[in-house]
Amino acid sequence: MAAEILTVAQMYAADRAAMAAGISGPTLMEAAGRAVARAVRSLSPDGPVPVTILCGPGNNGGDGFVAARHLRAAGWPVRVGLLGEKSALAGDAGWAAAAWAGPVLPATVRLLDGAGIIVDALFGAGLNRPVGGVALDLIMAMAGTGKPIVAVDVPSGINGDDGTVRGGAAPATITVGFFRPKPAHYLYPGRGLCGRVEIADIGIPDAVVNDMDVDILINGPSVWGRALPRRAATDHKYHRGHALVLGGTIMTGAARLAARAALRMGAGLVTVACAPSAHMTYSLSMPSLIVQPIDDAGGFDALLSDTRRNAVLLGPGAGSGPLLRKVTLSALAANRAGVLDADIFTCFAGDLASLRRAGLNGDWIMTPHEGEFRRLFGDLPGSRAERARRAASDSGAILVMKGPDTLIVHPDGRMRINHNAPPCLATAGSGDVLAGMILGLLAQGMGAFDAAAAGVWWHGEAGRRCGAGLIAEDLTEIIPAIRRDILF
Ligand SMILES: NC(=O)C1=CN([C@@H]2O[C@H](COP(=O)(O)OP(=O)(O)OC[C@H]3O[C@@H](n4cnc5c(N)ncnc54)[C@H](OP(=O)(O)O)[C@@H]3O)[C@@H](O)[C@H]2O)[C@@H](O)CC1
Ligand SMILES: Nc1ncnc2c1ncn2[C@@H]1O[C@H](COP(=O)(O)OP(=O)(O)O)[C@@H](O)[C@H]1O
Ligand SMILES: [K+]
The missing domain is CATH 3.40.50.10260 (YjeF N-terminal domain)
Structure with missing residues (x-):
C-alpha cells in the first residue's frame, strides 16, 4: 500500500x-x-x-x-x-x-x-x-x-x-x-x-x-526501512554506538527500562550515569549495563568528553531539579544526538528558549505526550497536527507527539502518522521503553527523523505482539524478533 x-x-x-x-x-x-x-x-x-x-x-x-x-x-x-x-x-x-x-x-x-x-x-x-x-x-x-x-x-x-x-x-x-x-x-x-x-x-x-509535495506519510517500515542500521561481519561494539542515559535516584525503573531497550535495539554499549547512592540499583538490575556514578553535572560532562558516547537520553525518572537542567544544557552544547523525554518537560516548562540557545537541533528528538507537550509549548492554537508542526518548527527538533495516533514531525513540516499502536501500550514505563528504543537507533547512527519514526512503529508492533496485559518489561524482550521480521 x-x-x-x-x-x-x-x-x-x-x-x-x-x-x-x-x-x-x-x-x-x-x-x-x-x-x-x-x-x-x-x-x-x-x-x-x-x-x-x-x-x-x-x-x-x-x-x-x-x-x-x-x-x-x-x-x-x-x-x-x-x-x-x-x-x-x-x-x-x-x-x-x-x-x-x-x-x-x-x-x-x-x-x-x-x-x-x-x-x-x-x-x-x-x-x-x-x-x-x-x-x-x-x-x-x-x-x-x-x-x-x-x-x-x-x-x-x-x-x-x-x-x-x-x-x-x-x-x-x-x-x-x-x-x-x-x-x-x-x-x-x-x-x-x-x-x-x-x-x-x-x-x-x-x-x-x-x-x-506530499509531506504526510503513514508510518511504517516502507518509510524508514532502508535507513535501518546495518551489521557488518567485522563490527565491534563501538561501531554500534555508545548510548548514555542519565539515571535518577528515586524513579530508577524508567532509566533501566530505557537502557535495556537501547541495548535490545542494537546499541553497542549503554552507560547509565547516576548518583553514587543509586549505583547498586542499576548495577544489579542488568549485568550488560555500564554504570558510572557521578557526583554532579561535571561528572556527566566528563563522560561526554569521550566522543564515542554519541547518543544521549535525558529525562526518564531523572527528577526535574538543577542537575537535569545543567546536564541537558551541556549535552545540547556537546554536539550529540539525543532524546529528551519525561521530566525534561517539567524542568524546562515554558522555557523552550533555553533549550534552543543551548543547541537543540534536528539531531534531537522530543517525545512528549499531550500533557507534557503543553508544559513545554503552552496552549498553542489549532488542531493537534498543527500544534505539533508548530512545535517542531519552533524548536528545530524532531517532535514525537505521543498518543494512540502518535505524530512524528520534522521541523520542515514533514509528518508521519503512526497507526499500529494498541491501547495496551498505555501502561507505566511504556514511554520510557520508547525513548530507549529511539536512543538505540540514534546510537547506531540512524538519522533522527527516521530513528524516531522507526522507534514509534516498532514500539507499536511490540505492543501488538504482547497484547492485553503487557507490562513495559515485555516490550523490550520482543524487540529482536520484530527486527527479524522487518524485511529491510
Ligand atoms: N478526487 C476527488 O476529489 C473526488 C471526489 N469525489 C467526491 O467529491 C467530494 C467532494 O465534493 P465537493 O467538493 O463538491 O464537496 P462536498 O463534500 O460534496 O460538500 C460541498 C457541499 O456541501 C456544502 N457544505 C459544506 N459544508 C457544509 C455544512 N457544514 N453545512 C451545510 N452545507 C455544507 C457546500 O455548500 P456551500 O458551501 O456552497 O453552501 C457544498 O454544496 C469528495 O468528498 C468525494 O466524495 C469523488 O466523486 C471522486 C473523486
Ligand atoms: N490508547 C493508546 N493507544 C495506543 N498507544 C498508546 C495509547 N496510550 C498511550 N499509548 C502509547 O504508550 C506510550 C506511553 O508513553 P508515556 O505516556 O510517556 O508513558 P510512561 O510515562 O508511563 O512511560 C506512548 O508511546 C503512547 O503513544
Ligand atoms: K460523507
Missing part, C-alpha cells in the same frame, strides 16, 4: 490532474460510487436489505447517487434523500442525480425508518463550516439508529485535513475513501469515527502524486 496521505487540497489537485490526463469527472464519480455500493453489499452477505442514502448538495452526494443506482441494479431496495433541491445539483453531482432513475425525497430523519444500512453521503472534502440545522439533525439521527453506516470519503462533519469533528459526525462501520487516505482517516477523533477504512482505486493514475 502506498504510504502517502493527501490533504483535501492535494486530493482536489489529484482529481484535476486526472481530468487533465483525460479521465472525466463522471468516470471518477462512477468508480467512487461503485466502490461505495460494494462496501454496502459487503455488510450484508446474505442478500439485500433496505438502504437509505442521504445525499448532500455537492459531489459527496453525487457519489451517493451513483451508489444508489448500482445497488438498485443489483436488486437492493434503495431510498435516496437529498439535502437541498435536485435542480441545484451542478457538475458531476448533477450528472449522477440525472442518471438515478428512482425517486429523490427530501432528506428527513423519517427516511431512516426501516433502513438496514445507511449511506452517509452528505459532506466530504467540501465541508467548509460546522454542520448545524437539518444536516446536524440527520447526522445525529443516523448515529442514533445503531444501524451500519457506510460513510463516503469521511463521516460527514469530519474535517478531512485534521480529523476534528465540526458540529457532529455519525460513527461509520466502513468509510470508503478514494485514491489515497486523508489525514482524518488516521487522526483521532476522525479515525475513531471512520470504522474500517477502505481506500478505493477510482482510476486516478498513481503518477499524479509524483508532481505533488
Whole structure:
C-alpha cells in the first residue's frame, strides 16, 4: 500500500490532474460510487436489505447517487434523500442525480425508518463550516439508529485535513475513501469515527502524486526501512554506538527500562550515569549495563568528553531539579544526538528558549505526550497536527507527539502518522521503553527523523505482539524478533 496521505487540497489537485490526463469527472464519480455500493453489499452477505442514502448538495452526494443506482441494479431496495433541491445539483453531482432513475425525497430523519444500512453521503472534502440545522439533525439521527453506516470519503462533519469533528459526525462501520487516505482517516477523533477504512482505486493514475509535495506519510517500515542500521561481519561494539542515559535516584525503573531497550535495539554499549547512592540499583538490575556514578553535572560532562558516547537520553525518572537542567544544557552544547523525554518537560516548562540557545537541533528528538507537550509549548492554537508542526518548527527538533495516533514531525513540516499502536501500550514505563528504543537507533547512527519514526512503529508492533496485559518489561524482550521480521 502506498504510504502517502493527501490533504483535501492535494486530493482536489489529484482529481484535476486526472481530468487533465483525460479521465472525466463522471468516470471518477462512477468508480467512487461503485466502490461505495460494494462496501454496502459487503455488510450484508446474505442478500439485500433496505438502504437509505442521504445525499448532500455537492459531489459527496453525487457519489451517493451513483451508489444508489448500482445497488438498485443489483436488486437492493434503495431510498435516496437529498439535502437541498435536485435542480441545484451542478457538475458531476448533477450528472449522477440525472442518471438515478428512482425517486429523490427530501432528506428527513423519517427516511431512516426501516433502513438496514445507511449511506452517509452528505459532506466530504467540501465541508467548509460546522454542520448545524437539518444536516446536524440527520447526522445525529443516523448515529442514533445503531444501524451500519457506510460513510463516503469521511463521516460527514469530519474535517478531512485534521480529523476534528465540526458540529457532529455519525460513527461509520466502513468509510470508503478514494485514491489515497486523508489525514482524518488516521487522526483521532476522525479515525475513531471512520470504522474500517477502505481506500478505493477510482482510476486516478498513481503518477499524479509524483508532481505533488506530499509531506504526510503513514508510518511504517516502507518509510524508514532502508535507513535501518546495518551489521557488518567485522563490527565491534563501538561501531554500534555508545548510548548514555542519565539515571535518577528515586524513579530508577524508567532509566533501566530505557537502557535495556537501547541495548535490545542494537546499541553497542549503554552507560547509565547516576548518583553514587543509586549505583547498586542499576548495577544489579542488568549485568550488560555500564554504570558510572557521578557526583554532579561535571561528572556527566566528563563522560561526554569521550566522543564515542554519541547518543544521549535525558529525562526518564531523572527528577526535574538543577542537575537535569545543567546536564541537558551541556549535552545540547556537546554536539550529540539525543532524546529528551519525561521530566525534561517539567524542568524546562515554558522555557523552550533555553533549550534552543543551548543547541537543540534536528539531531534531537522530543517525545512528549499531550500533557507534557503543553508544559513545554503552552496552549498553542489549532488542531493537534498543527500544534505539533508548530512545535517542531519552533524548536528545530524532531517532535514525537505521543498518543494512540502518535505524530512524528520534522521541523520542515514533514509528518508521519503512526497507526499500529494498541491501547495496551498505555501502561507505566511504556514511554520510557520508547525513548530507549529511539536512543538505540540514534546510537547506531540512524538519522533522527527516521530513528524516531522507526522507534514509534516498532514500539507499536511490540505492543501488538504482547497484547492485553503487557507490562513495559515485555516490550523490550520482543524487540529482536520484530527486527527479524522487518524485511529491510
Ligand atoms: N478526487 C476527488 O476529489 C473526488 C471526489 N469525489 C467526491 O467529491 C467530494 C467532494 O465534493 P465537493 O467538493 O463538491 O464537496 P462536498 O463534500 O460534496 O460538500 C460541498 C457541499 O456541501 C456544502 N457544505 C459544506 N459544508 C457544509 C455544512 N457544514 N453545512 C451545510 N452545507 C455544507 C457546500 O455548500 P456551500 O458551501 O456552497 O453552501 C457544498 O454544496 C469528495 O468528498 C468525494 O466524495 C469523488 O466523486 C471522486 C473523486
Ligand atoms: N490508547 C493508546 N493507544 C495506543 N498507544 C498508546 C495509547 N496510550 C498511550 N499509548 C502509547 O504508550 C506510550 C506511553 O508513553 P508515556 O505516556 O510517556 O508513558 P510512561 O510515562 O508511563 O512511560 C506512548 O508511546 C503512547 O503513544
Ligand atoms: K460523507
